[in-house]
Amino acid sequence: MIECIASDMDGTLLNSRQEVSPANAEAIKLAQKKGIHFVVTTGRSYEEARLVLDPVGIDCTVIGLNGAEVRDEKGKLLKTSGLDPLTASRVADVFDQLGIYYEFFTNKGTYTEDYEENMDMLVDLFHSANPEVPVEEVRNYIEQRGIRRYVHNIGDTKDIFHDPSILFYKILAFNEEEQRLRKIGKDLEKDFPDIKVTSSGFRNIEINHVSAQKGIALKEYTEKHGLSMEKTMAIGDNLNDISMLERVGYPFAMGNAENEVLEICRYRTKRNDEDGVAKAIYRMLEMC
Secondary structure (H helix, E strand, C coil), rough: CEEEECCCHHHEEECCCEEEEEHHHHHHHHHHHCCCCEEEECCHCCCHHHHHHHHCCCCCCCEHHHHHECCCCCCCEEECEECCHHHHHHHHHHHHCCCCCEEECCCEEEEEECCHHHHHHHHHHHHHHCCCHHHHHHHHHHHCCEEEEEEEEEHHHHHHCCCCCCCEEEEEEEEHHHHHHHHHHHHHHHHHHCCCCCCCCCCEEEEECCCHHHHHHHEEEEEEHHHHHHEEEEEEEEEEHHHHCCCCCCCECCCCHHHHHHHCCCCCCCHHHHHHHHHHHHHHHHHH
């Protein structure tokens, strides 16, 4: 019997309208009624995740910011795994020297020096997960849903390093030259052994502490609850999902997944606009 289900959000659980479909919500709740644990694993913050989970009434643990923060179904903070402030500052220096846009995800929200560039980055992130949706429609969605309510626009992001209460969860960098960005990410991992570089879209890289990975956080969750990773299924579509997909017994790639994800997954399901998560869950329930 399957014991735990872990699902990514963007490009996976969420459709192109950035919603959890009724079919996906129904399948998740059915699994929960059967005593199966359901966990959201996402690059989003907890607050951003709740924006789409609350309307469909899904209560679950959220492994957020790629594993940098874990909160239970009531929102209680269970764990943090942040970047060392000195490392975060030095990585930012590299991006400044190379002319790469970046922003900090912290326990007090997201910090950027360029509010418009932040909008362009969000549009590209959502659009890369749902390329069939027109860019203007994505932009309107972001503006109407108030997604940027947690973004702080400041003159110099280095000022936040003077606040000892700030925890640096993630740095997200964005650039139109995708291959250049991927190479920068590889170079950063060589220069800073305490970081992990992944990606959640075509033209971004995400920098976390090396211990802040979805797969590591999911393994800790299953151990805490006496569950088996061999009896856990995970569903994802992008590079920041790989650490969990390669650790579970039942890895599912979305139909819209990146090639690197498709290559490591034993199972495949439909696209995010075809209720792929629901179909994967029902398939798993039938198998077990």
